[in-house]
Amino acid sequence: MTEEAKTGEPQAGPAVSVVGPGDGETIVLGPTRMRILEDGSRTGHRLAIAESVLAPHTQGPPQHRHAEHDEGFYILSGTVRFTVGDEDHDASVGTFVLVPPGTPHTFANPTDQPAVMLSTFTPDLYVQYFRDLQDVLATGRPLTPQAGIDAMSRYATTPVADST
Numbered sequence: 001m002t003e004e005a006k007t008g009e010p011q012a013g014p015a016v017s018v019v020g021p022g023d024g025e026t027i028v029l030g031p032t033r034m035r036i037l038e039d040g041s042r043t044g045h046r047l048a049i050a051e052s053v054l055a056p057h058t059q060g061p062p063q064h065r066h067a068e069h070d071e072g073f074y075i076l077s078g079t080v081r082f083t084v085g086d087e088d089h090d091a092s093v094g095t096f097v098l099v100p101p102g103t104p105h106t107f108a109n110p111t112d113q114p115a116v117m118l119s120t121f122t123p124d125l126y127v128q129y130f131r132d133l134q135d136v137l138a139t140g141r142p143l144t145p146q147a148g149i150d151a152m153s154r155y156a157t158t159p160v161a162d163s164t
Helices: 003-007 124-138 145-153
Strands: 025-029 032-038 048-054 064-066 070-077 080-084 087-091 096-099 105-109 115-122 157-159
Touching: 025 124, 032 124, 048 105, 048 124, 064 105, 070 080, 115 124, 124 145, 145 157
Parallel strands: none
Antiparallel strands: 025 032, 032 048, 048 115, 064 157, 070 096, 070 115, 080 087, 080 105
16 A cells, blocks of 8 residues: 555655656757657656657668667657668558667658657667767767767667668
């Protein structure tokens, strides 16, 4: 029985987080704009959530594997192409894609329209990867494939050697 049930009094707990439409940390990585809705700091690092807007004809990261976290994608608008190994899956509005640890994957927006997706990271460790990439750009350095690979390696993520 909870303390609230025992005493009839509400108990203090974690504060509810409300992130409004214009709120959240914004990360811009070339043609992709990401808004961090939860970075894990209010979930005990169990969960992070981000909204990403992919411009038309945007390529995503190189195909990669995460060793320590699940990554989920819910398509809010447009179409996002997920490549898992050598299979392509075009995900339209209302589609949810869950990528468990160890699964090779990438995504892109091959269409003429922007695409918006909500992403989850459990645990939250991968949010810092996007911050690291933004830091590379902020110092005036180009966001090279090697810079991306170096950042991935800090978060238990490796590129797939022969991604197609």
